[in-house]
Amino acid sequence: MDKIEHLGIAVEDLESAMKTYTALFGAPAYKVEEVASEGVRTAFFRSGPNKIELLEGIGTQNPISRFIAKKGEGIHHVAFAVEDIRSAMERLASEGFTLLSEEPKPGADNKLVAFVHPKDAHGVLIELCQERAD
Numbered sequence: 001m002d003k004i005e006h007l008g009i010a011v012e013d014l015e016s017a018m019k020t021y022t023a024l025f026g027a028p029a030y031k032v033e034e035v036a037s038e039g040v041r042t043a044f045f046r047s048g049p050n051k052i053e054l055l056e057g058i059g060t061q062n063p064i065s066r067f068i069a070k071k072g073e074g075i076h077h078v079a080f081a082v083e084d085i086r087s088a089m090e091r092l093a094s095e096g097f098t099l100l101s102e103e104p105k106p107g108a109d110n111k112l113v114a115f116v117h118p119k120d121a122h123g124v125l126i127e128l129c130q131e132r133a134d
Contacts, residue, residue, distance in 0.1 A: 001080035001088065005111075005129045006044070006051035010064050010076040014041050014056035021045050021054065029054075035108050040064050042108045053079070053108065077115070079127035085112050088128050092116060104130065 011017035014032075021043075022028050029043040039062030043054045055076060057065030067076055082088040085104045093099055098117040107113030107129065116126035 001082055001128070003081050004050070005079040005081040005127075006053045006109075007075060008053045008055055008077040008079060008127065009074065010067050010071075011054050011056050011073050012068055014043060014054060017054045017056070018043050021052065031109060033108055034058070035106075037105060038062060038107075040108075044109055051109075077125040077127045079113075079129050082128050082130050085114055085128050085130035089114050092128075096120070104128075106132070 009017075018029055018032075022045075025045050025047050027045070029045050031044045032042070034041045039058045041056045041058060045052045045054070055064045057063070057068065059065065060069075064076065089099055089104070097120045100115040100117055104112040104114045107127075110132050111129040112132055113130075114128045116128070118125045
């Protein structure tokens with residue numbers, strides 16, 4: 001894993017959270033998008049070299065809505081940049097980590113993504129991110 005790619009924060013109301021983070025960082029989100037396959041809307045902010053992703057669930061049957069119902073708003077995941085997501089997935093699986101999918105999926109911010117179950121990382125959901133070529 002090369003670096004922390006971003007921190008994901010689950011929020012109930014993306015518009016309200018965007019106002020808060022715009023005021024906090026003194027700049028608006030650089031990208032807002034919907035990831036229909038995951039049932040979420042996202043907004044990305046930069047703070048120096050670091051990125052924050054705000055995530056709002058669409059409806060109630062998605063990972064973010066379920067997370068908020070169980071734990072409330074807050075840090076949802078830590079994402080790490082990787083050069084080769086499939087190799088990283090294979091390495092982690094061989095080390096005994098539970099991957100939440102067998103193949104990487106298209107994610108927000110032009111990334112391929114895969115997740116490691118939080119039970120294998122002391123309660124933290126880990127996301128692997130590889131920049132997509134397209």
